[in-house]
Amino acid sequence: AKIIPEVSRTFNEYLLLPNRTRIECSTETVDLRTPLVRHVPGEAPAIELLSPFTSAIMQAVSSPELAIALARNGGLSFLHHNQPIEDQAAAVRQVKRFKAGFITSDTNVRPDDTLGHLVEVMRRTGHSTAAVTEDGTATGRLLGMVTSRDFHPQRHALDQPVSSRMTPIAELPHAGHEVSLSEANAQLWDQRLDCLPVVDEKGHLQHLVFRSDYTDNKRFPHQSVDANKRLRVGAGINTHDYQERIPALLEAGADLLCFDSSDGYSDWQRNALTWVKKHYPEIPVGGGNVVDGEGFNFLAEAGADFVKVGVGGGSICITRDQKGIGRGQASAVMDVAAARDEFRERTGEYVPICSDGGLVHDYHVALALAMGADFVMMGRYFARFDQAPGAKLPTRDGFVKEYWGEGSNRARNFQRYGQGDRLIFEEGVDGYVPYAGDLNEGLALTIAKIKATMVSCGSMTLPEFQATARLTLVSEQSFQESHANVSLRDTAATAV
Numbered sequence: 419a420k421i422i423p424e425v426s427r428t429f430n431e432y433l434l435l436p437n438r439t440r441i442e443c444s445t446e447t448v449d450l451r452t453p454l455v456r457h458v459p460g461e462a463p464a465i466e467l468l469s470p471f472t473s474a475i476m477q478a479v480s481s482p483e484l485a486i487a488l489a490r491n492g493g494l495s496f497l498h499h500n501q502p503i504e505d506q507a508a509a510v511r512q513v514k515r516f517k518a519g520f521i522t523s524d525t526n527v528r529p530d531d532t533l534g535h536l537v538e539v540m541r542r543t544g545h546s547t548a549a550v551t552e553d554g555t556a557t558g559r560l561l562g563m564v565t566s567r568d569f570h571p572q573r574h575a576l577d578q579p580v581s582s583r584m585t586p587i588a589e590l591p592h593a594g595h596e597v598s599l600s601e602a603n604a605q606l607w608d609q610r611l612d613c614l615p616v617v618d619e620k621g622h623l624q625h626l627v628f629r630s631d632y633t634d635n636k637r638f639p640h641q642s643v644d645a646n647k648r649l650r651v652g653a654g655i656n657t658h659d660y661q662e663r664i665p666a667l668l669e670a671g672a673d674l675l676c677f678d679s680s681d682g683y684s685d686w687q688r689n690a691l692t693w694v695k696k697h698y699p700e701i702p703v704g705g706g707n708v709v710d711g712e713g714f715n716f717l718a719e720a721g722a723d724f725v726k727v728g729v730g731g732g733s734i735c736i737t738r739d740q741k742g743i744g745r746g747q748a749s750a751v752m753d754v755a756a757a758r759d760e761f762r763e764r765t766g767e768y769v770p771i772c773s774d775g776g777l778v779h780d781y782h783v784a785l786a787l788a789m790g791a792d793f794v795m796m797g798r799y800f801a802r803f804d805q806a807p808g809a810k811l812p813t814r815d816g817f818v819k820e821y822w823g824e825g826s827n828r829a830r831n832f833q834r835y836g837q838g839d840r841l842i843f844e845e846g847v848d849g850y851v852p853y854a855g856d857l858n859e860g861l862a863l864t865i866a867k868i869k870a871t872m873v874s875c876g877s878m879t880l881p882e883f884q885a886t887a888r889l890t891l892v893s894e895q896s897f898q899e900s901h902a903n904v905s906l907r908d909t910a911a912t913a914v
């Protein structure tokens with residue numbers, strides 16, 4: 419065997435050094451725009467992200483609801499392929515139905531619609547809260563509030579009228595008073611609600627009034643949109659049924675594809691990439707996962723439009739325990755980033771790379787970007803939010819959400835693992851993650867931290883950050899020094 423002399427390192431072993439911060443470099447001026455697909459340097463890529471986040475190609479993560487919320491915040495989801503082709507295509511359609519800058523009262527809600535329909539509309543449009551009025555006009559009386567996260571299809575009779583599930587009137591200060599459309603909008607802002615379904619006296623929906631920021635894009639200035647202002651969405655594919663799956667996904671409107679495999683350095687993936695490039699040359703398709711320059715070059719030369727990096731570092735992954743395969747994520751990202759830059763020099767084409775899995779703290783995202791990743795993919799991070807599909811369960815101290823690996827018995831995603839046509843042994847676990855509320859709020863906090871980090875490093879763009887960031891290795895002693903060393907009154911939440 420050949421022994422690679424460098425130690426395999428991970429994010430916890432590094433810190434960033436501050437660089438000079440110029441006056442014009444502030445969190446307002448930092449731009450997180452990043453290329454998503456292969457392009458000629460100096461020319462605009464066909465697809466770019468306005469924030470460098472993608473959600474993992476996993477059952478427990480990338481649902482249509484999450485895809486809508488993430489696209490509205492400038493990122494992108496890859497809807498998972500561990501489901502029948504028709505179901506994945508329907509999920510793509512669900513996201514593509516949503517129009518950015520959504521206009522009021524146009525949701526095709528019929529007068530005889532019920533609670534189930536309201537929940538479906540809220541989920542489809544990416545809203546998690548709504549207020550209910552008493553009568554069938556936009557100037558009706560506010561009665562109470564409904565929250566889609568309170569509903570569970572198995573537990574609630576969704577054929578009931580909307581009014582049967584409302585939070586008591588007392589929680590809305592102006593409840594019971596007549597409100598005009600502009601007052602309704604003010605209510606939506608005050609209550610941090612997304613939309614106001616207007617119902618008739620039986621509680622049946624008439625139409626929805628959306629908070630005005632959804633119509634003028636003030637709250638979501640960075641939405642990921644392509645043709646017709648539709649939100650962008652990607653779709654995961656595998657090397658087994660891609661010839662049938664891809665046409666259905668493209669027909670449904672998928673903007674780009676990504677081969678999803680725990681080991682992308684394979685002839686299977688090269689052949690599948692070649693097939694896609696021959697039949698659908700205009701559709702961007704990513705490949706992975708790899709952990710070194712050799713794997714990157716193999717996929718980039720086969721036509722991959724971006725390459726995902728990471729084996730064995732995912733929070734639910736036990737591949738390293740089971741098969742002894744993998745590499746510390748920091749070493750993997752830096753090695754592949756060097757190969758990407760060498761590929762650009764050699765071919766004149768830039769193939770973006772994605773750091774996938776193993777990001778435990780918000781600052782790990784900044785480290786991955788500084789080390790050369792163009793964007794990141796996260797599972798655990800997104801699984802914690804309301805919009806993720808896992809059930810939200812009460813615990814003694816609060817709530818958790820379910821999160822399970824694609825290599826677990828629960829997911830049974832044999833297409834992702836090279837074990838033949840069934841999963842012989844598990845490579846992932848089935849567990850829980852702490853519940854973290856609404857994606858919009860959680861991601862805004864993470865973005866704020868990354869921008870603040872970049873300001874400290876004197877960088878206003880990601881390419882500048884990659885080029886000028888200075889990293890230092892930390893000893894175990896200095897790692898200890900990094901944390902608070904007093905008894906805490908309150909615990910600071912640092913883990914993502």
Ligand code: MZP
Nearest residue numbers: 732733735775776797798823824825846
């Ligand atoms: P994390 O963000 O939860 O740490 O890692 C998510 C990543 O782990 C996914 O994007 C995927 O590459 C990988 N993954 C998904 N399922 C498994 C598994 O069951 C896994 N082993 O490793």
